[in-house]
């Protein structure tokens with residue numbers, strides 16, 4: 001796959017405008033069938049068998065109708081009516097079998113659909129969890145992700161389903177066509193022509209559907225967001241305390257109303273097209289029946305033959321339309337699958353980007369040299385020529401006002417973003433020589449907005465290194481080092497308690513207790529570089545003090561980059577870097593920076609004298 005052609009930040013629903021070549025169609029069919037086959041081959045084979053059986057049963061019914069009609073017409077006043085009974089019973093059995101076959105098909109389709117959905121989910125999640133973080137800065141990426149979740153996941157199955165029903169209908173059409181041919185050959189081409197208007201209308205409908213989906217995605221995402229705000233547990237308290245409910249419902253409703261208006265227009269357009277197609281088919285059917293009447297009047301078709309031909313025409317019309325509808329479904333799914341393909345290609349691109357040597361187990365020095373970084377689509381760089389040094393075993397602090405670039409720098413050092421310019425070197429090697437995932441393996445980060453997994457305490461901590469079997473002793477040790485052990489032991493099921501009330505038996509922790517669990521997670525990871533972004537924001541003064549007095553012991557020789565607004569907590573760091581508007585403006589130990597009487601000294605004094613509600617006198 002050529003991944004070089006894809007610019008992930010300008011993903012567009014280009015599929016809509018691609019010409020469908022035969023090669024593409026072949027690829028689409030092969031990929032889809034391959035996918036469905038690998039997701040549930042036994043179910044797939046079962047469905048094919050049922051489809052063929054259904055087609056066979058249809059033909060048998062036409063023949064049975066003819067037998068019934070012939071038997072009825074052969075009756076006269078004194079004839080033995082028992083002659084009619086057998087063909088009627090056969091017809092009844094065939095009709096019953098057809099219905100049974102159809103209900104089996106429905107259930108099998110449901111099962112196979114779920115198998116395919118699971119296989120597709122695996123692929124999509126494989127991409128969403130590995131693509132570079134920069135994609136998550138692009139709204140277009142989210143639009144596509146949303147489309148993929150909403151419809152593309154089921155499309156490979158729909159292609160296969162379309163193909164299956166096409167194949168079944170084709171077999172039935174050939175058989176029914178042969179039956180009709182023996183009755184009245186001239187009627188056959190007329191019935192076939194009846195499918196053409198349906199095909200033309202369906203193709204246009206498919207394009208309309210895809211365009212509608214692309215156009216609606218951003219508004220749909222916004223509406224889902226307003227829905228989630230009113231359904232989410234985290235949001236519930238603020239929604240109530242601010243009385244946001246009616247306003248949020250109003251926004252949700254406005255978006256829904258706009259969607260319904262658009263949907264109304266869309267459905268009207270689709271229906272008009274469909275009616276046009278059906279009208280065309282009805283005109284052809286009318287012509288077919290007129291020809292049949294003419295044949296009867298000429299004596300070329302007897303009454304039994306005419307009755308059977310009528311049934312055959314009725315069935316054949318349905319089957320021919322099924323063939324064309326199957327083709328339309330394949331075509332429509334193809335548009336969505338191209339979209340899915342583009343998305344999945346990002347996974348291949350992520351693999352490509354992850355090429356490189358394995359990062360070494362540790363380092364003596366990390367040197368950040370002239371690092372500049374701009375977020376995608378952001379007019380101003382978040383970092384401009386940052387220089388910084390981290391020596392093995394040091395605790396280095398990063399301070400600065402809001403928005404000065406501390407977290408951004410931490411993300412770059414952690415290997416989550418690549419710098420736009422400048423370099424990060426681990427001893428003699430540029431970080432870009434190593435595969436990003438191997439760098440991330442050797443770094444542990446506690447973000448300000450760390451994830452509170454609704455899992456057990458043990459799992460929350462062991463998530464730090466989930467690739468290995470969980471080691472309860474190490475989990476406990478990490479919890480102890482982070483000061484989380486007592487809080488977890490105090491829960492109803494100790495470390496095995498689920499840390500969320502969303503699930504039965506779950507229990508919630510306080511903000512500070514959660515922060516200690518997140519710290520424990522980072523200690524459990526046991527990486528040579530630990531990045532702590534505001535790790536004490538929710539800790540009480542005693543816990544904060546305890547953490548700092550034990551931090552060096554807890555780090556056990558690991559290097560730490562520590563981001564904090566609390567100057568009292570960073571003064572013990574080996575070196576402090578002060579950031580301002582994306583640049584490092586001062587550096588040194590606490591004592592040196594105070595002596596320098598610069599920004600650090602000013603902020604330090606401000607913080608130590610600030611009082612709630614009054615200026616310092």
Ligand SMILES: Nc1ncnc2c1ncn2[C@@H]1O[C@H](COP(=O)(O)OP(=O)(O)OP(=O)(O)O)[C@@H](O)[C@H]1O
Nearest residue numbers: 137375378382400401402403404405406407408409
């Ligand atoms: N995902 C993003 N996309 C675009 N701009 C961003 C993004 N994240 C941060 N920024 C911008 O980058 C700059 C630096 O942000 P950063 O989060 O690194 O600052 P910070 O020093 O960590 O701030 P704080 O102390 O408030 O956590 C800010 O101007 C911010 O608006």
